[in-house]
Amino acid sequence: MPLVVQKYGGTSVGDASRIRNVARRVAERKRSGDRVVVIVSAMGRTTDDLIRLSREVSDQHHPRELDMLLTAGERISMALLAMAIRDEGVEAMSLTGSQAGILTDTSHGQAKIRDIKAFRVEEGLEAGKVVIVAGFQGVSPDTHEITTLGRGGSDATAVAMAAALHADVCEIYTDVDGVFTADPRIVPGARKIDEITFEEMLEYASAGARVLMGRSVEFGMRFNVPIHVRSSFHDEPGTWVKEATMEQPIVSGVAHDTSTAKVTVRGVPDTPGVAASLFTPLAVEGVMVDMIVQNVSSEGATDISFTVPLELLDVARPIAEATARAIGAAGLDVDDQVGRVSIVGSGMRAHPGVAATMFSVLADAGINIAMISTSPIRVSCVIAASQVDEAVRRLHDAFITAEQVVAP
């Protein structure tokens, strides 16, 4: 019997009627003959509400207790979903992350999954039940403490559980139809991608696509779990994320991200260790630096620019300022009016002209490029935030709608 792990996010279980909808869908799948494990997030705004409540009570940071608090959220949604599935005439039981054997490290608020001992999940499946598992949470076997997995945690739970159970597929239900060649709100002609490789999906995630976070894709890639990103509103297939099985298109899509800020440290003494002294303290505070560009050194000094997620700018700025002073840099510039556009495609490896074509397309549109970074299958440019939509449309026209322009 095929085994499917399905993950439903907070919007899909946002109220009683949506929970009943999900229950009907799960029950149908179970009756069709599949074994079904469901990973569920907290209902709608529950997590935000709990965080707000904790701020009313305390203005300090209590990571252990915050995890204890937040894990109440999935407990509520999973119990309600189990009830609704049972009402559909299908046996179901809910398990907390701890009960489901999701073992993590000890890092509250951003724990990493170390192992899954899914005994109780397997028992439930053997008893013919749908097993519902709380997403986003686990337990540290070292400290016996409840932990949460941080952003994208429920997706990570789903893919890791699918890997542990050797599931046939991990289905991520979302409010979009799948992964698109570009954001359809910007490019009306964007089309859904039927199949994409793990590597490409990783690049999309790092390029700002919100549909599936990198950590889940990494699990899928490492344990070769096919991930099916699909809509929770209808039964049409979405996008399959899996190992490469065919010739890959040169460019599979255009991603963008406007929640980025650019920080430039000017006049950095060009001595060994200077980059480390800048980026180590940022890493310690959990600031993810996306792109780093170091300009050519002139007269013994250099400029270092990097991008950080906009929501971490308030954390990054004072660190960068302090470091800039400490290393004797000339100054610091911050630009929060920037965005990134990226093109992604496994076929790029064999087509070295792709980046150059991208730069021409942007230049023809009068769009100035502030920073560039590349991977073997992605090219990203930082540009003015106001020009991102136009850039996405131009790149989609050039690479997707009329793909022949990249032929060498």
Added chain:
Amino acid sequence: MPLVVQKYGGTSVGDASRIRNVARRVAERKRSGDRVVVIVSAMGRTTDDLIRLSREVSDQHHPRELDMLLTAGERISMALLAMAIRDEGVEAMSLTGSQAGILTDTSHGQAKIRDIKAFRVEEGLEAGKVVIVAGFQGVSPDTHEITTLGRGGSDATAVAMAAALHADVCEIYTDVDGVFTADPRIVPGARKIDEITFEEMLEYASAGARVLMGRSVEFGMRFNVPIHVRSSFHDEPGTWVKEATMEQPIVSGVAHDTSTAKVTVRGVPDTPGVAASLFTPLAVEGVMVDMIVQNVSSEGATDISFTVPLELLDVARPIAEATARAIGAAGLDVDDQVGRVSIVGSGMRAHPGVAATMFSVLADAGINIAMISTSPIRVSCVIAASQVDEAVRRLHDAFITAEQVVAP
């Protein structure tokens, strides 16, 4: 170092500012040199809100999942309280019922505490922390399932935990000042009782006093844990519930209960086994029958009357009707406009005239008695609901304000 177990109910932790108030009180006590364990209920209406949500999702009964759902409530309040106590500069940690080692039977929704393995509580205390434990919840070691303890569950958690830890006192914080000689809303001259025996408190609880449920008192009695029922609004002492240490008053107080209904099965064939056939099905459905009176048999048939909690009348009525038909009874009368008044006092044992005095007091007030039941230290009368307040006042005047009238 003295060890105190404190229990705060849902009202005491109803919002962020109340939680901070409780935290200040707990921190003060800890700084005064005591070791402190806090048992906490879910915030305000959280439990009711979760029950309502479950009814929106499902109209069926799912006891396991309901317990999973409801235990989210204390998880929220205990984590928030831990944060607030830590903000007061006192180390604190919260534990779920399961983490605190509260082991129960397998009965979802009304589990009984079987044992407490409070290793983690003791570890926390040894580390100098205030340990906060979720009330109302436990885990069944047989099924590894989360359970809830049903009504009065948080008080039971507190007293049982105090017993397990050999605490010096279990403090139950509530919105009243303690146990009173009568309800002060009815009898303005009612006074707080400073000290009362476990036995008397049990009788008060069974006579309808809401301040402390019988199951908690039983724990206290069995393990000899002094219970201090006191106000969460100020620091004045409340009522101590403990073993008898002095001469007891003949009547310590007057209790009443208007949430009672009286059911009479008329013309019951007076044959062996007939009472069992009536009360067994009620017990199976969890209907607590408070008082049972069987009238003198005439012509081979008898009337059986009993009282049930008003909120269980809808459950009890159809069962009683079906049984009445099955045993060939003449009919069924239900009266939901009744109440009980009771007098309680350990000194009654030595004063057989007390019941007679009570009946006279009621007769003098023109109050008709529908049913009577007695224990060695309590006399209860079922009367019309509309006359309960008057009866309480008259009895308080007769037995408490002017106690000499009961002298034989």
